[in-house]
Amino acid sequence: MTDPNHFVQIRHAQKSFGSLEVLKDISLNVARGQIVAIIGPSGSGKSTLLRAINDLDALTGGEVWLDGVQVNKSLPHRQYEKHINEMRQQIGMVFQHFNLFPHMTARDNVTMAPKLLKGLTNEEADALAKEQLEKVGMLDRIDYYPSQLSGGQKQRVAIARALAMKPKLMLFDEATSALDPELVDEVNLVMKKLAEEHMTMIIVTHEMDFAAAVCDRVLFMDRGVVVEEGPPEVIFRNPEKDRTKEFLRKHLAGAK
């Protein structure tokens, strides 16, 4: 039924915080299985755009669609709550600061929502925890609390937690920015693996090498607009717009 080329659609997204206009008429289509990187200077609205997709930050204008269903459709409050909770189950999100639940073990972090929302039995939940933690290489830490894990391990558990809901789409907001440099690779590796499994992903990142290696498309955002977009070869090697060139020059210089 639904057009696989318009699996995720953002139509004329507009967002203001008071008088501050953070997103200015942004439109974006993501095909099923496609991986899109969003890059841009700090404060350009990348997080806000990502958070608008699952309505953590409600748009002030425009629409978000996932697999033929409008995420931010207008409904009476109660119905909307029910609708958005169902939509969010289909959209995994990974945060810069992990936001693992500190009072739960890795296992419970992964299974809490599926047990509560999908009524999994204990055996099913156990199998799910093992499956997802295995996938991110954290099976041997299944009964550890977040306080006993390194940053990279926490982030991998957070990814497993998101995957446990079997989402159709994964959102990553600078998933590796808070990590010590030596821990970045283990998380990137997990994301690469997801890419190989054709998970649809939107990834906000500062890591140009990673974006170039993994993503099908790169969006450069600045001051609330998409300045330029295209395949990574073009955006990174041959950008058209001056703003993109300047950002990349500064950023790549800063990274060295």
Added chain:
Amino acid sequence: MGLDFTVIPGYLDIVLLGCLWTIGITVAAALLSFFGGIAFAVVALYAPWIIRQPFRLVEWVFMGTPLLLQLFLIYFGLVQIGIDLPAFVAGIIGLGLHFAVYNSELIQTAILSVDKGQMEAARTVGLSRGQALRKVVIPQAVRDVIPPIGNNMIALLKDSALVSVIGVSELTLSAQRAIGATYRPFEFYLLAAAFYYVINLCMEWVQRRIERRIAISR
């Protein structure tokens, strides 16, 4: 007439029984104040205005008036409207609600200071606000205030002596009864004090154990 502790063994059973009552009432009231405190905190923060306002009044009554008066009100006052509670039940309810209000203040502050990212992460996997509060935010908030809640529980133990005035034969009243029979106030008050001290130590021990157990999960 010096101190004569040889009078104690003859009345030890009465005082020990009183001690058991004190422990029972304290534990029951502590549980009520703990779960009641969580419930009050949720009402105070999230209930609709129409419920929150009358609730404020109840809260003020429990914080702003003497516990003794509250016990009288629950034990003698409620009878007039047909609620005739056994004295120890009235005592548990009075102590429990009184300290629930204090616990609620602690828990409210703790709920508000749980990292915003926790609610967001819970909402992101599809939990409703209520589910996120119950599964994610409140358990963390409660963990954060175990030490001050423990202090409230010690205060509750001490204030449990007040239920003697509605005729519950707890530790203080039992000591008084023994004194009535022996005219030996110093010995029996000291004995009661020793029992309070031991219960106090036990409570602190439990509190430390809980704190150690949850240290890893914070």
